[in-house]
Amino acid sequence: MITELVDLVAQIPHGASVAVPANRSGPAIAATRAMIRAGLRDLHVIGVPTSGLQADLLIGAGCVAVVESAGVTLDEFGQAPRFVAAVKAGDIALKDSTCPALISAVQAGEKGIPFIPIRGLIGSDLLRHRPDYRVVDNPMEAGDPIVVVPAIRPDVALFHAPLGDRNGNVWIGKSRELMTMAHAARKTLVTVEALSEDDLLADPKHGPATIPAHYIDAVVHVENGCWPIGLSGHRLTDASAMTRYAHMAKTDAGFEEYLSLAPMAAE
Amino acid sequence: MEYSREELLICTIAHMLDGVDHVAVGVASPIPGAAAMLQHALGGVGRVTVLNSRHAQAITDGATELFDMAAQGRIGAFFLSGGQIDGQGNINLIGIGDYPDLDVRWSGSFGSAMLYYLVPRVILFREEHTRRTLVEAVDFITAPGTSDGIHRPGGPYGLVTNLCVFDFDKAVGGFRLASLHPGVTLEEVHDNTGFVFAQPEVVRTTPHPRPCDLEQLRGAVGLRVADPYPSFAGRVWGISQPKEFCF
Incomplete structure (x- = not known):
């Protein structure tokens, strides 16, 4: 249950549908870098309800066949350049939607209704x-x-959360869509900012916003696991790193160079 | 009092929000967000929700809650924009070209294809007023301006640009010029608008911001704006980003 990034990524098969959260709700970017290093192919990325840097990295690295989302954006850092380039080149299939349709579809998945x-x-x-x-x-x-x-029942839900415990329970705070994603997905893989020595489910303050371990297939302790994206209430977005990415990813060559640098190449 | 272009737009939009119980504002919308906060400070708006702000966001049920509130009628006004907006009030947030083979691709629809139908007073805001943005017919209808035979309590209320304000006439399904911003001519608006619009015999000028509005914006309201929109507040009013700012 409590494991390493390499083992978390090994649970994602080629061609899997992978549900991910919006930039501000905890995209697991360190895990995404590990996915790229592992050479995953033909993924169906589902933004719940949108994605950003995470989808852009995976698309640029050639890991993605289908993008199903209500938007792909780097927010204040502009358009997602690899997404835009892939759409123009016809390299990815699009399943454009709108935020509430995607969220509702995942809710239908968690309810087991069609x-x-x-x-x-x-x-x-x-x-x-x-x-x-x-x-x-x-x-x-x-x-x-x-x-x-x-209904959407993703093969995998993947996200970064503020806190986990040794039993594999994961506390998500106000980002309730992470709970919905875990309920709907066949497999839930999580990186956490910190690991608590206490049982989060037994704690009345954390319990109501905690995903019980039985929904969860891997927890990896990765401090700053959204970097360069921030984690709401915990960490700031690294604006200079995001600006640098937005600039480099504008061209194929620039993105290739980005992939070759630390921490993309190794960390 | 002298004022900036941003302050004029903020005060203009704030006026359009008077009397709304709950105004919600999406991400990356500093001028509409500041307008909602200003009208709230003036007492004309009951509550403001700004997505991704620390203080102006009483939301605990995750990404679904905004849309659930809209579907129930708990949101009175919202803001949308478009890479293209046409004369029927259709908006395009997807791109230019023959979908999915697009020449230009934008970020995506986000919540527009639901919120445009359900929020009673949707204010369209697009600073760039050109024939590139305000077109005869959008390439892709992300959300239509009007609908027949479906549940649709909401839709466009008006369109605010760098040049003017249009009202949306629901009965006709088109825009009507409401006011020209100070210094803007009617010819300028015609030259830069790709769609046909109605106009009154005498065209009003958009009112100047009042001193009391500007005092609020440059004081307490500006500080609130700096929470979700730090770079905007810094640029327009020289207010520095709160140190503990997270999203």
């Missing part, structure tokens, strides 16, 4: 390009067409 209704979307071109999204009549009330989206 689909879930979601407001909006009718008349959007997003719907035209998502044959798996359907419009149905509200069975409870006539004359109310509504979109239904299929």
Whole structure:
């Protein structure tokens, strides 16, 4: 349960669907670097509900076949350059969606139901390009067409959390979508900022926002595991490192150079 | 009192929020965020939620909560933008070209394809007012301006740009010029707008910010703005980033 990054990554097969959180909710970037070093291929990355640096790194490194997300962005550091380049080159398949549809789909996954209704979307071109999204009549009330989206049960949920314990329980704070992801996924792999010697589930303050260990397949203690992204309430984003990435990743050559540098190449 | 372009836009948007109970603001929207905080300080807005701020975000149920609130009618106003906005109020956040073979790709739809339908007063904000951004028809409808025959309590309320303010006429499904910013001519707006819009016989000028608004912005409100938008507050008012700032 408490293991090393290499062992965590070994649990992700080629072609897996991997659900990841938005930049500000704890993307496991150190684990992502390890995935790239391991040469993972054909991943289906699912942003819950968006992704950023994490998807961009994986796309640039050639690990990704499909991006399913409501957005891929470096936030205040601009567009995700490898994502944009891959879309223009036609290197990745797109499953564009909108935030609440993705979150609801993962909630349907955690409930074990086949689909879930979601407001909006009718008349959007997003719907035209998502044959798996359907419009149905509200069975409870006539004359109310509504979109239904299929449940998402990712092969893997992967994220970084502020705190874990020796039993493999993981405390997530306010980022409740991490709990939803763990409930829905077949396998949940987590890096944590710190490891507690106490049982988080037994602690009344931590317990309600703690994912029990039975949902979790690997916990790795990686201090600053989102770097250069920050961890809300714990660490600042490394603005100079993000600016440097956004600049280097603009070109194929610049991104290749980024991959060759520490800590990408080894850490 | 002299004022900056940003201060004019903030005060203009703040005016459009008067009387809204709860205003929510997405990420990377410093001018709308400052407008909501200003109107809150003036007493015209009940509550402001700014995503990713420490103090203006009472959200404990993760990424779903904003959308759940919107679906229930708990959010009165929100802001959206678009790489392209057309005369029917359709917005495009995906890109230019024939999807998925795009010539230009933007970040994505985020929550727009739901929030545009559900939040009663969606204010479109796009600083760049050119024929590149304000087009006759968007390349990709991320979210439509109007809809028929579906549950849609929300939609566009107005459009604010660097040049002017448009109101959105829901009955007609198009924009109507509401006011020109000080110093902007009608010709300038026509020359730079790719869509047809209605206009009144006498076009108003967007009011100058009042001294009391500017005092708030340069004082207490500016400090609040610096929490979610530190670089903006630094640039516009010289307010330095709070040291403990995290997201």
